[in-house]
Amino acid sequence: xxxxxxxxxxxxxxxxxxxxxxxxxxxxxxxxxxxxxxxxxxxxxxxxxxxxxxxxxxxxxxxxxxxxxxxxxxxxxxxxxxxxxxxxxxxxxxxxxxxxxxxxxxxxxxxxxxxxxxxxxxxxxxxxxxxxxxxxxxxxxxxxxxxxxxxxxxxxxxxxxxxxxxxxxxxxxxxxxxxxxxxxxxxxxxxxxxxxxxxxxxxxxxxxxxxxxxxxxxxxxxxxxxxxxxxxxxxxxxxxxxxxxxxxxxxxxxxxxxxxxxxxxxxxxxxxxxxxxxxxxxxxxxxxxxxxxxxxxxxxxxxxxxxxxxxxxxxxxxxxxxxxxxxxxxxxxxxxxxxxxxxxxxxxxxxxxxxx
Amino acid sequence: xxxxxxxxxxxxxxxxxxxxxxxxxxxxxxxxxxxxxxxxxxxxxxxxxxxxxxxxxxxxxxxxxxxxxxxxxxxxxxxxxxxxxxxxxxxxxxxxxxxxxxxxxxxxxxxxxxxxxxxxxxxxxxx
Numbered sequence: 001x002x003x004x005x006x007x008x009x010x011x012x013x014x015x016x017x018x019x020x021x022x023x024x025x026x027x028x029x030x031x032x033x034x035x036x037x038x039x040x041x042x043x044x045x046x047x048x049x050x051x052x053x054x055x056x057x058x059x060x061x062x063x064x065x066x067x068x069x070x071x072x073x074x075x076x077x078x079x080x081x082x083x084x085x086x087x088x089x090x091x092x093x094x095x096x097x098x099x100x101x102x103x104x105x106x107x108x109x110x111x112x113x114x115x116x117x118x119x120x121x122x123x124x125x126x127x128x129x130x131x132x133x134x135x136x137x138x139x140x141x142x143x144x145x146x147x148x149x150x151x152x153x154x155x156x157x158x159x160x161x162x163x164x165x166x167x168x169x170x171x172x173x174x175x176x177x178x179x180x181x182x183x184x185x186x187x188x189x190x191x192x193x194x195x196x197x198x199x200x201x202x203x204x205x206x207x208x209x210x211x212x213x214x215x216x217x218x219x220x221x222x223x224x225x226x227x228x229x230x231x232x233x234x235x236x237x238x239x240x241x242x243x244x245x246x247x248x249x250x251x252x253x254x255x256x257x258x259x260x261x262x263x264x265x266x267x268x269x270x271x272x273x274x275x276x277x278x279x280x281x282x283x284x285x286x287x288x289x290x291x292x293x294x295x296x297x298x299x300x301x302x303x304x305x306x307x308x309x310x311x312x313x314x315x316x317x318x319x320x321x322x323x324x325x326x327x328x329x330x331x332x333x334x335x336x337x338x339x340x341x342x343x344x345x346x347x348x349x350x351x352x353x354x355x356x
Numbered sequence: 357x358x359x360x361x362x363x364x365x366x367x368x369x370x371x372x373x374x375x376x377x378x379x380x381x382x383x384x385x386x387x388x389x390x391x392x393x394x395x396x397x398x399x400x401x402x403x404x405x406x407x408x409x410x411x412x413x414x415x416x417x418x419x420x421x422x423x424x425x426x427x428x429x430x431x432x433x434x435x436x437x438x439x440x441x442x443x444x445x446x447x448x449x450x451x452x453x454x455x456x457x458x459x460x461x462x463x464x465x466x467x468x469x470x471x472x473x474x475x476x477x478x479x480x481x482x483x
Contacts, residue, residue: 048394056405078390086386100387111395111418115402115411123411127418130395134421137391140384141432143440150424153447158417158454165458166410169465182407182472192404200397207389217382220433227435288440295437296444303441307448314452321459 040081041204048074049197055116056189075108082208086217099140107133118179120166127162128155145289231285232261234294241286242266249278381432388429395422408471409464413457420450 035043051071054063079101110129117123131154138147186192206212235242236259246253246266254271264280286294296304328336335341399418406412424443431439461471468475 052398052401075394078394079387082386082390083383086383097383097387100384100391104387104391107391108394108398111398111402114418115398115406115415120408120411123414127414130418130421134391134395134425137388137425138428141388141428143428143431143443146424146428146440146443149444149447153451154417154421158451161454161458162410162414165462169410169462169471180408180471182470182474183411185407186405187407187474189405192401195404196397196401199400200393203393203396204390207393208386213386216385216433220382220385220435223433223435230435230437292437292440292444296441299438300441300445303445307445310452311448314455318455318459321456322462 037081037085037208037210038205041078041208042201044074044077044081045197045200045204046074047071047077048200049193050074052112052196053190053193055112056186056193058118058184058186071112075105078204079104082204085208085210085213100137103133103136103140107137118184120170120183121163124159124162124166128159131155131159143288143292145292228264228282228285229261231291232259232264232280234291235259235284235286236261237294237298238286238290241290245280245284245286246278249280249284250276252276253278385429385432388425388432392422392425392429395419395425407473409461409473410458410471412473413454413461416457417450417454420446420453 048071051067051069051074054067055071057063057067083097083101107130110126110133114123114126114130117126131150135147135150138144138150235245239256242259243253243256246256246268249266250268252270253266253268253276256266256268257275258267259265260267264284266278266280268276268278270276331342396419399415399422402415402418403412406415424446427439427442427446429439431437431442464476465471
């Protein structure tokens with residue numbers, strides 16, 4: 001019965017996704033529906049790889065269009081394959097996940113264009129598209145703080161550095177030929193795509209086998225209460241915010257005594273010393289940024305310090321690497337090291353000085 | 357059977373019960389994991405196939421991005437914020453790597469006046 005239900009349940013999701021990509025996907029899906037999930041995933045990954053290999057060829061507009069179609073079909077097939085087995089057994093997902101699919105396609109299209117575009121500046125701009133789409137995924141996964149810091153740090157800082165270096169070091173396009181040849185010609189495109197495909201097939205087999213998907217769903221449902229309890233425990237570590245939150249629920253509270261992490265119940269006292277109990281709701285949980293901050297400094301203080309040292313070392317290293325190198329002769333180097341200068345006539349004396 | 361299915365679908369459409377939220381969460385997580393695997397593979401292909409050294413390092417950033425996405429997705433599965441904290445460390449490493457790698461690229465560019473990584477192919481083992 002459940003088997004029957006689950007097979008019915010997958011139908012709407014499948015048809016929804018089949019309507020948007022080209023009809024090639026439909027044919028492929030029909031052909032592949034009898035195979036085991038691992039084989040289907042591998043086939044989909046192979047289609048992606050073939051599309052990517054065609055897209056990387058420098059000449060041939062038709063080949064690239066075919067590659068685009070093939071790549072889109074492969075991506076769509078992978079998404080359908082993974083998502084139709086995604087929902088936990090017994091749960092009915094009426095709503096197809098529109099936003100994850102949209103952000104996913106944006107990120108993948110940006111990434112593919114990034115590695116195929118002949119102009120490095122455009123590749124960097126497409127990488128910004130990838131960053132923004134990934135930040136959207138982060139938002140959907142409930143990581144608001146990381147989403148915004150990703151946009152600020154990556155798109156705002158790291159990519160600007162890349163842009164500057166590109167402009168410092170980029171060779172200007174040659175008239176009549178266009179961009180530099182090493183940007184137009186991929187190196188060993190086919191072998192590279194094969195390596196990527198093998199990795200993707202292995203990864204998707206590990207991530208999306210029926211067993212690991214079921215395990216993941218079970219964990220997702222099981223850890224939900226634990227996650228809330230941890231969030232309450234984090235609120236307990238922030239006394240000022242806890243008092244503020246409790247005051248919002250009951251204005252007469254003067255001091256908070258304890259917070260029960262399991263139920264979110266605050267034991268508090270009013271100004272007269274009378275005990276009060278307030279149950280906090282899910283809206284009163286601290287927001288994601290505060291929680292990440294508390295986690296960062298309470299669980300990983302040493303990591304935070306080491307991160308600071310790593311950044312400082314990178315700063316020094318970059319300054320030392322990028323400064324103008326002055327070529328010194330051996331004689332000048334000896335002089336800088338505090339040793340006696342060599343002269344051409346006094347070679348024997350210089351050797352004695354070196355041995356000293 | 358058929359009406360029961362429709363009824364259960366309507367139920368899930370109009371009352372977002374806990375299991376339904378978990379189900380959409382599961383789909384988001386799986387989509388994110390898929391995107392992260394694909395981004396990593398694309399970044400690897402780009403790193404192997406591009407000749408421009410700056411683009412090669414940009415591809416490593418793409419792979420960092422993919423692993424960050426996987427970390428956050430798995431953090432969501434376990435309802436644990438450590439995944440998000442690790443992404444902060446990934447950002448740190450990515451920033452340090454960008455600074456150092458770009459310094460090196462500028463240095464190499466000054467030596468050979470080209471960004472082509474093949475210009476340094478005498479460093480490889482001769483077959």
